[in-house]
Amino acid sequence: MKQSYFTVVENTPLTDTVVRMRLRGDTSAITRPGQFVNIRLEGRFLRRPISVCDVEGDVLTLIYKVVGGGTEQMRQMPVGTQLDLLTGLGNGYDLTEAGPNPLVIGGGVGVPPMYWLTKQLVAAGCKVTAVLGFNNGSEIFYVDEFRALGAEVIVATVDGSVGVKGFVTNALAGLDYSYFYTCGPEPMLKAVYRAAEGEGQLSFEKRMGCGFGACMGCSCRTITGNKRICKEGPVLRKEEIQWDD
Amino acid sequence: MGRLNVTLCGIELDNPVIPASGTFGYGHEFAEFYDINVLGSFSCKGTTLAPRFGNETPRIAEAPAGMINAVGLQNPGVDAVIAEELPRLAQCFHKPILANVSGFSMEEYAAVCQKLDSQPQVGWLEVNISCPNVHGGGMSFGTDPAQAAAVTRAVKAVTAKPVIMKLSPNVTDIVAVAKACEEAGADAISLINTLMAMRIDLKTRRPVLANTTGGLSGPAVFPVALRMVWQVARSISIPVVGLGGVSSAEDVIEMMLAGATAVEIGAANLVDPCICKRIIEELPEVMDRYGIDNLRDIIGGAN
Incomplete structure (x- = not known):
């Protein structure tokens, strides 16, 4: 820090x-x-x-x-x-478990952090597939930039105006991947958690006070104990996530 | 003694600057930003008998010149504080701390204080009878002088360490509560805890905080805190620790003129992690500007 x-x-x-x-x-x-x-x-x-x-x-x-x-x-x-x-x-993503062909899934403003992640995964020799979700065609950004990194990009839009119609989870069927990384709004994370095969890491968003672990404003419960989203997160492993409802 | 030194309940502080409970964790997050041994002391996160997760989230809302929190006393419980947090703190802080204690019954306050009494790192017990964000405890002890006195007596009976009672501003007559604590044997008073507040989200038409209400802190509350410190300090003979929205060396001096022997800094730490260090560095220059030789000489100077 x-x-x-x-x-x-x-x-x-x-x-x-x-x-x-x-x-x-x-x-x-x-x-x-x-x-x-x-x-x-x-x-x-x-x-x-x-x-x-x-x-x-x-x-x-x-x-x-x-x-x-x-x-x-x-x-x-x-x-x-x-x-x-x-x-x-924050902790950030752990790249060591990516395997040969990881999947990155970003939704809306969850897309940006996947960019540097994809860049590093490609640099590490991974074959990356990126599923990027947006509400509609006018909200799409950075698809060309992801392609320029060498990722195979699949776009999903809720209104179907570009790419796969629906949510990012509608684009997961049939994809083969070694591990997944995702970031997006919480309903999307929950849907990915249920739909994605195998292990992965999910990045959460919460209203924060300080952002560096002092105020306990952004705490959440996990299988492995209470965590501060700003400090022990925002990235949590799939196996430790405990949904509130 | 140096220009900044003050004495709080017989323990000398290098300076009066003390990060406030709940804004400084157990210290080590801040030790990543600076050597926290420059502080006079600090008040650790409020500790209860059992571990607490606290309130649901969102726990934080913004306010004009401040913030509202409803964390709800998240802490690992006193046994884990003694077993894990204090040893970890010993690696980065070598002065006595204020152990901040909360509870939901007289027995709980006494039990936590008794456990902390044996800890050499604990210089003072700061007893929080003013948390606005928990139900059936906390602030309910601090809004009634008789209850405040009863908690004071219960704690004093189990510890030889100086006891600082931390008061709520959410009362009609804070002087009456302070006097009751003094008569019951308190060694000092700290004030103020946060002011009860809330925000509503215009889009959802629901309260922003999951707890509905929270406690307002930050520069917005400074003049209110200063007024209450002034009122209390002139009415009792034990020392007062002033806090509430303090954000600069000038604010520290103003609080001391109102009657504070030491000054806690809270919400400002959350947005500017190095603020306490900077205030300590700036104090001599600001003292020079106002013709102050030693801080201990100005305590209560406006009274």
């Missing part, structure tokens, strides 16, 4: 509500895909946790969805803005 200042070097809309922000700074505390950063915004008390989409040298890429006042404030930020970030938060 590290607290340091980053400078916004790009802030580009990808869709009507999804924005890519690139920042330059000390990325040394970010060690694994699936980790997140926590951003201090002028006039807002709590920081905003955003998952890491990519790290290249001292450039950090974040992709965020504008969902409220804080993320709207981020969308308005000009290049050159200085931001106070906590970096290297």
